[in-house]
Amino acid sequence: MILQGENILKQYHHKGEMINALDHVSFKVNKGDFVTVTGPSGSGKSTLLLALFGLIRLTSGNIIFDGKRIDNISDRQLTEIRKKSVGYILQSFALIPYLTTIQNVMIPLALEKVPGKEQVKRAREILEYVGLSDRMEHLPREISAGQQQRIAIARSIIHRPQIIMADEPTGNLDPTLSLEILEFLKKINRENKITIIMVTHSPVAAEYGTMKLHLNEGKIMESGK
Amino acid sequence: MTILKLVLIELWKRKSQLITGLLAITLGIAVIIAIQSVSVVSERNVARNLDNLGANILVLPQGASIDDYYTSDIDAPTLPMDYVERILTSTIAGVDNMSPKLTRRVKVGDQSVVLTGILPKSEIASKPLWQSSGLLGAELKTTCAPNQSANKSHGLEDDKLKRKAIDTLNSKDCLAGSQVAKKLRLSTNGRINIMGKEFNVVKILPETGTVDDDRIFANLHDVQQLLGIENQVSAIEIMGCCNAISEGLLGQLRNILPDTRITTIGQIVSTQIETNQLMKKVTLIMLIIIFFVGGISIGNYIWANVNERKREIGILRMMGAKRSIIYKMFLLKALILGVGGGFLGYLLGTFAGVILGPYLAGIVVKPVYIYLLWSVLFSVAISLAGSLFPTYLAAKFDPHTNLQED
Ligand SMILES: Nc1ncnc2c1ncn2[C@@H]1O[C@H](COP(=O)(O)OP(=O)(O)O)[C@@H](O)[C@H]1O
Ligand SMILES: [Mg+2]
Numbered sequence: 001m002i003l004q005g006e007n008i009l010k011q012y013h014h015k016g017e018m019i020n021a022l023d024h025v026s027f028k029v030n031k032g033d034f035v036t037v038t039g040p041s042g043s044g045k046s047t048l049l050l051a052l053f054g055l056i057r058l059t060s061g062n063i064i065f066d067g068k069r070i071d072n073i074s075d076r077q078l079t080e081i082r083k084k085s086v087g088y089i090l091q092s093f094a095l096i097p098y099l100t101t102i103q104n105v106m107i108p109l110a111l112e113k114v115p116g117k118e119q120v121k122r123a124r125e126i127l128e129y130v131g132l133s134d135r136m137e138h139l140p141r142e143i144s145a146g147q148q149q150r151i152a153i154a155r156s157i158i159h160r161p162q163i164i165m166a167d168e169p170t171g172n173l174d175p176t177l178s179l180e181i182l183e184f185l186k187k188i189n190r191e192n193k194i195t196i197i198m199v200t201h202s203p204v205a206a207e208y209g210t211m212k213l214h215l216n217e218g219k220i221m222e223s224g225k
Numbered sequence: 226m227t228i229l230k231l232v233l234i235e236l237w238k239r240k241s242q243l244i245t246g247l248l249a250i251t252l253g254i255a256v257i258i259a260i261q262s263v264s265v266v267s268e269r270n271v272a273r274n275l276d277n278l279g280a281n282i283l284v285l286p287q288g289a290s291i292d293d294y295y296t297s298d299i300d301a302p303t304l305p306m307d308y309v310e311r312i313l314t315s316t317i318a319g320v321d322n323m324s325p326k327l328t329r330r331v332k333v334g335d336q337s338v339v340l341t342g343i344l345p346k347s348e349i350a351s352k353p354l355w356q357s358s359g360l361l362g363a364e365l366k367t368t369c370a371p372n373q374s375a376n377k378s379h380g381l382e383d384d385k386l387k388r389k390a391i392d393t394l395n396s397k398d399c400l401a402g403s404q405v406a407k408k409l410r411l412s413t414n415g416r417i418n419i420m421g422k423e424f425n426v427v428k429i430l431p432e433t434g435t436v437d438d439d440r441i442f443a444n445l446h447d448v449q450q451l452l453g454i455e456n457q458v459s460a461i462e463i464m465g466c467c468n469a470i471s472e473g474l475l476g477q478l479r480n481i482l483p484d485t486r487i488t489t490i491g492q493i494v495s496t497q498i499e500t501n502q503l504m505k506k507v508t509l510i511m512l513i514i515i516f517f518v519g520g521i522s523i524g525n526y527i528w529a530n531v532n533e534r535k536r537e538i539g540i541l542r543m544m545g546a547k548r549s550i551i552y553k554m555f556l557l558k559a560l561i562l563g564v565g566g567g568f569l570g571y572l573l574g575t576f577a578g579v580i581l582g583p584y585l586a587g588i589v590v591k592p593v594y595i596y597l598l599w600s601v602l603f604s605v606a607i608s609l610a611g612s613l614f615p616t617y618l619a620a621k622f623d624p625h626t627n628l629q630e631d
Contacts, residue, residue: 055543055625076547083545090628094540098238099231106226111546119226155544 002163002195003029003052008061010047010218021047023218024061029211031162034189035197036209044218045199049167052197053086054078066162083111087156087164087194091171093148095140101151102127102136108159126154130184146177153184157194164188166198170205182208228550232557239530243562246526250566250607251573253515254600257508258574263582264504266590268497280324280462282470283493284308287484291493294328294460303327303457306449308482312463317477319469325458327448328440333419338405339440340419342448342458345394396444399424403431404438417441420451465489512603519604520611523562527555528615538619539627551620559612560605567604571597 010022021044029035037045050056052063054075063071070081087108088094095104102123109119127133130150135143140151149169156164166185170178182205189196200206214222236243285294286302293301309325327342394400399419401411406429411417415426424443432438449455465474470489478487531538538551575592582590 050625050628055628079542079545079547081545082543086545088543094536094543094628096231096537096540098235103226103231103234107231107541108544110226110228110231111541111544111550116227 001028002031002033002066003197004062004064005048005052006062006064008048008051008063009059010044010051010056011059020218022051022058022061025215025218025220027213027220027223029195029197031195032189032193033195034186034208034210035195035213036206036211037197037199037213037215038201038203038206039215039221041201043215045215046167047218048215049165049197049199052165053082055082083108084159085162087159087161089149089152089156089164089166089169091168093140093145093152093172095148095151095155097140100137100139101132101143104140104151105154105158108155112159122158123154126158127151130154145173146180149173149177149181150184153181153188157188157192160192161194163195163197166196168199168201170200170202175204178202178205228553229557232554232561236558236561242526242530246523247562247566247569249522250515250519250563250604251570253511253519254567254570254604255573255577257511257515258571258596258600259577259581260504260508261596262575262578262590262593263585263588264501265593266582266588268501280322280464281490282463282465282475282478283488283490284461284463284478284482285486285488286459287486289460289486301329301459303454303459304461304482304485306456306458308485309458309461311481312461312478315477315481317474317481319466319472319474320463321466322464324462325445326460326462327445327452327454327457328459329448329452329454331420331452333409333417333441336405336408338408339436340448340451341440341442342445343394343442344445394427394442394444396447397423397425398427398444400428400430400442401426402438402440402442403429403433405441406430419443422447422451516603516607516610519566519607522611523559523608524611524615526562527559527612528618530558531555531615531619535622535627538622539624542622542624543628548620551622552616555612555616555619556609559608559616563605563608564601566608567601568597570604571600574600 005025005027008022008025009020012019012021023044025044025048037048039045047056051058053065054070054073058071061071062069065081066085070078082088096107099107102120105123105126106119109122114122124133124136127136130153132147132150132154135147140148143151149172152169156166164185169185170181173181185196185198186208188194198205198209206212212222212224213220283291283294284304285291286304289302306325309323312320312323325344329340330337331340332338399417401409401417405411406426409417411426411429413426413429417424417426419441424441424447430437430442445458449457463478475487475489479485541550575596578590579592582588
């Protein structure tokens, strides 16, 4: 087991009302799982994804990662864990607009202070892996949406994380490109034994899951292999 | 990829914003540097010129300033030559020597030079360098102990040396300052045509570092004739006995010389010191204003930059960038801006000083290199101070609110 949530509660106060964005959610994820999280809009999927490694702090509940509790540790320590062990892929790609493809991909290595030459070597390998060797010096706005998402994927795996968190990675892509990205994620999951937690509202994407969570109004309605 | 590289790329990609961010600091520093470079030279020049005066009392036309006397513009006021006679025939005691002068800026060829008419015998060859060039005549007799204090502070100690007159300067002879000689390619025993009259260059004077370097000295009568200002002079330099000065020599002179301004070198020096102190105060106030205006303007620029890059900050924090990385990003940027602003301000200010100095103050301004260090340090301090608060806010941003996409 790599990740476990126990009784996760996240409450928001919104215009005097209390919303349970996550309502006593519990789940277990094993190493190498491809978890898909589905549910209607506003059901708490993004909140769950961001809460797991401290980008959102819980109201109550426990999170255990790699055998250690991480819900009660400092922001600093959580930041360190995100840097070393987690990769993020977002719906809107979240690339830095003024950096080229290869520069964007090197950011996680820069944060880990990897020497420049090794950064370039590893970035080239990864970009080859995602099929973007010929787009290394382009800026994000100069390439297509599908290519941008592949950069984001390359960036999320370059530092060899244990787990990838993807929030609707195909939400901005047409069906063909979506399939391409999904196949990619599947390949990463299988070949590199990287655990993936992917939020999606697409039934097609949900089918990629080896484990499926379904949320509704902050509660887990269904969890199956 | 490093954070520094990220900062540099971002700076480069947003060059135009950069210029706006730097404007206040750069201009502020430029103004101060320009003022300082000019005033440092003018301060030095006044001290040097006074050193070389050799006299301790100046009689100037009413309304003329010491600057008018040095710049010698075409419309500078004059006073009657008769005043020399008037002093001589008066009963006033304590006047050891008088040297009347007429000074005008004239064109020789296409060069502007200062033509000064002097009376040999009475002209005080105060300049130690002049003396070494063998122009000296007999030592002037003094009626009382020489005033030690007037010039001592400026480094010329040997009063006896000063109190000697130029021996001869015949009609149609002239002496050329070292700069003039260079500009007009003059040599000893050469000839020069000034306003249609031929002069014989009897001597090229050694360099003194004063306005004298830019002058041509000729016989006063020749100069008066040439300029068509007969019986008028620009000033009378008087070597007065200091005891007499303290006993009211100035007042006595004023009584017999109407429409003149009579001052001692001591007064000129202390006025200059007062002006300098005032300039220092003004500069200090300007520094404080620039600190705040520049700081606020840089802070404003960084804050706009932070807001524009909110999402980027969120992305970096998501990927595991600590708060310290956010500090590093924006403070490095502020540091680079500071160094750039200081450097540009120095260049601009020095350039302005060097270009405008000769026009505005009639002096040659040279770059003061140590100011580069001060400009950069000052500018970096402003920039960092102004950026600290916006950067603190940027580092405190909640990463997830900046990641939200809908
Ligand atoms: N910062 C916030 N403040 C208040 N309410 C929020 C905030 N973020 C999310 N919510 C609420 O929490 C619920 C879950 O949101 P979210 O996790 O974004 O849903 P999903 O990703 O499944 O569409 C929604 O009702 C949303 O309005
Ligand atoms: Mg969402």
